[in-house]
Amino acid sequence: MSEMSETARDEGALHRPVARLLRPLVRLFVARGITFPALTNLLRELYVNVAEYDFALPGKEQTDSRVSLLTGIHRKEVRRLRGAGAPVSAVPATVSRTSRIIARWIADPRFTDPDGRPLALPRSADGEAPSFETLVAAVTRDLRPRAVLDEWLDRGLAFSDEHGRVVLAESAYVPKGGGEPQLYYFGRNLHDHIAASVANVIGETPRFLERAVHYDGLSEDLAGRLEARARAIAMDALREANREAHAACEDDAGGRHRWNFGIYVYTEESGAAPDDPAAGGAA
Structure with a gap:
């Protein structure tokens, strides 16, 4: 299979999961007044930045032409946007x-x-x-x-x-109210969850734990009870992980690495029930 047809196949396979991933983000953008042109400008900058820093060839200078080839953005725009440095998420x-x-x-x-x-x-x-x-x-x-x-x-x-x-x-x-603390963790936690998933998709073998237990076709009452129980299980796990990490840090020499352990629970009304009223699984 040619390189071009492989690229087209990958784009087609990614379309549905990416559309599903972006839908709640677009809902947030519309609710907060981030228009499509504003998002386009942001994406253009990110495409250039990722291509410049994450796809540089070892021992070779990254050129405007190669960044343009990787991103599909005109070289004139690439030249204007390059050199900003990798984004840094400072903790407020x-x-x-x-x-x-x-x-x-x-x-x-x-x-x-x-x-x-x-x-x-x-x-x-x-x-x-x-x-x-x-x-x-x-x-x-x-x-x-x-x-x-x-x-x-x-x-x-x-x-x-x-x-x-x-x-x-x-x-x-859990910070709330849409203020700076909540938005900081919104960006940090979603980034790490997506980054772990992307690393597993593009790597030869899955590196990070990224699993979920899911059941469809449930009554509203059962979905609510499962959500409450999952919250309790999750908080116990987070407290235990925090205690162990806190104790381990007392004797750690320190360095450049970071670690994030997160859990999420989600329920929604998903339309028509499946043929199996208790369809579930783990992935």
Whole structure:
């Protein structure tokens, strides 16, 4: 088979899964006012950037002509767009600070109960006894614990119980409201999920774990019950992974690698039920 016909075959095979992947993103773009021309400009820049940095030949200078050939974008446009550098996703300061404090609260044995659940913490305590003050101080000395607590209470990340202790809210695990923290994790988590899938598709053997359990043709009640149970299983797995990673980092020399372990749960009304009312599987 010729190289051209292989390329056409690959494009045809990718069309449906890519269209399905992009549909919820297009829904977000339309809802947030990102027009098609604006998206086209962004895609043009990304095509040039990926071709320039991810498809460079070892020992050879990447040329405008080769980038144009790889992307189908005119050389004049390639020349204008090249050299911007690979995109860097900087972690917003508020996201980094908050996520590190929450991660320690749910991982450090000093701040969790025997079952690994985050303790309700007094606002302050004598010495190094567990408190919200010692929790924040264990992560950063640059911020006053009272300022962090006021921010968290205002954002609903924590609340005070009847004894005046600080309690981590369930909502603290998942940023919401479409603000900077939620959009940061939206980009980070989707990027890593898609990057793992792409690596598995284009690699000789699947490298990353990327699996799902799925059942179709369910009643609304059963779908809801399965979603609730999956949430509980997922949170237990995430807490355990966080505890082990937190403990392992204490003795790690550090380096340039990063690790991300994510879980998602999704249910929807999907139209006509399949012939088998309990069709399911794992993939």
